[in-house]
Amino acid sequence: MSLLSDLINLNLSETTEKIIAEYIWIGGSGMDLRSKARTLKGPITDVSQLPKWNYDGSSTGQAPGEDSEVIFPQAIFKDPFRKGNNILVMCDCYTPQGDPIPTNKRYQAAKIFQDPAVAAEEPWYGIEQEYTLLQKDVKWPLGWPVGGFPGPQGPYYCSAGADKSFGRDIVDAHYKACLYAGINISGINGEVMPGQWEFQVGPTVGIASGDQVWVARYILERITEIAGVVLTFDPKPIPGDWNGAGAHTNYSTKSMREDGGYEVIKAAIEKLKLKHKEHIAAYGEGNERRLTGRHETADINTFSWGVANRGASVRVGRETEKDGKGYFEDRRPASNMDPYVVTSMIAETTILSKP
Secondary structure (H helix, E strand, C coil), X not given: CCHHHHHHCCCHHHCCCEEEEEEEEECCCCCCEEEEEEEEECCCCCHHHCCCEEECHHHCCCCCCCCCEEEEXXXXXXXXXXCCCXXXXXXXXXXXXXXXXXXXXXXXXHHHHHCHHHHHHCCEEEEEEEEEEEECCCCCECCCCCCCCCCCCCCCCXXXXXXXXXXXXXXXXXXXXXXXXXCCEEEEEECCCCCEEEEEEEEEECHHHHHHHHHHHHXXXXXXXXXXXXXXXXXCCCCXXXXXXXXXXXXXXXXXXXXXXXXXXXXXXXXXXXXXXXHHHHCCCCHHHCCEXXXXXXXXXXXXXXXXXXXXXXXXXXXXXXXXXXXXXXXXXXXXXXXXXXXXXXXXXXXXXXX
């Protein structure tokens, strides 16, 4: 084993009370994840023990050079890279005066989830995060011939074999790293387009859903960095007869999960129908390339719902219909959606809005 490997695998908890805290925040594009580390006295068991920090917002597209943003720690996870007592810290961003900056979507989401009416309903989320792995130098899907195409879709979904499944080592490493970190990752699978995969996070409650999806994305970015593979959340990375990438959002409230919940579900779906345009506008950039009415999607301009219908905007499961209670799946969000925006918007529309 090389000296570099030895140093990387050092267990600090064996020799020092100090820990490394990796502070993570969302950059100016709304999709770029940034992070930097600091040394703290450990162990850290609660976010209240963590200091605020600042960063150069002019280098992330979030502030002029004479101003400096402040990051507030919001959630702690175990660090699967450094292990020991070291931690990952999900943060959100504020001005030096303490006001949330425009790209801080967590702040408004937290206000919605703190509303007594929303909190009483205990909104649960399960997010199916799709993504595509690309060859680093050519930005072409992993496993595809450079400048060419594989065989048509069909053999790749949930497949096994070197000619059908590409990147499983990355996917499995990510799965285990998320479990180690304390993320409620509930599964993974290969997707319809070769080189495309999905992981699921949930069930999670309220703001924790956004925190966990963002940190799961960060961990995936780090693992693909190590592997020398490029990660993209583009909702339609390859034009033509290839599936796009979404972030189907499964949702239920306490009322939906109780007896008689199916009627509550149908009423909630009607509220979503009334605000279809507002939701589409907030559900991810480039989603019009994905929501075409083909490849298991509904047309972006038309709201529809159905039982077991994967071509609808909103799908209700057969089991939910049969049991008269349960959850529904909003299939409209793109893979590059902001989970803080999507989860809080669904709660706001279905619980707080009055049709």
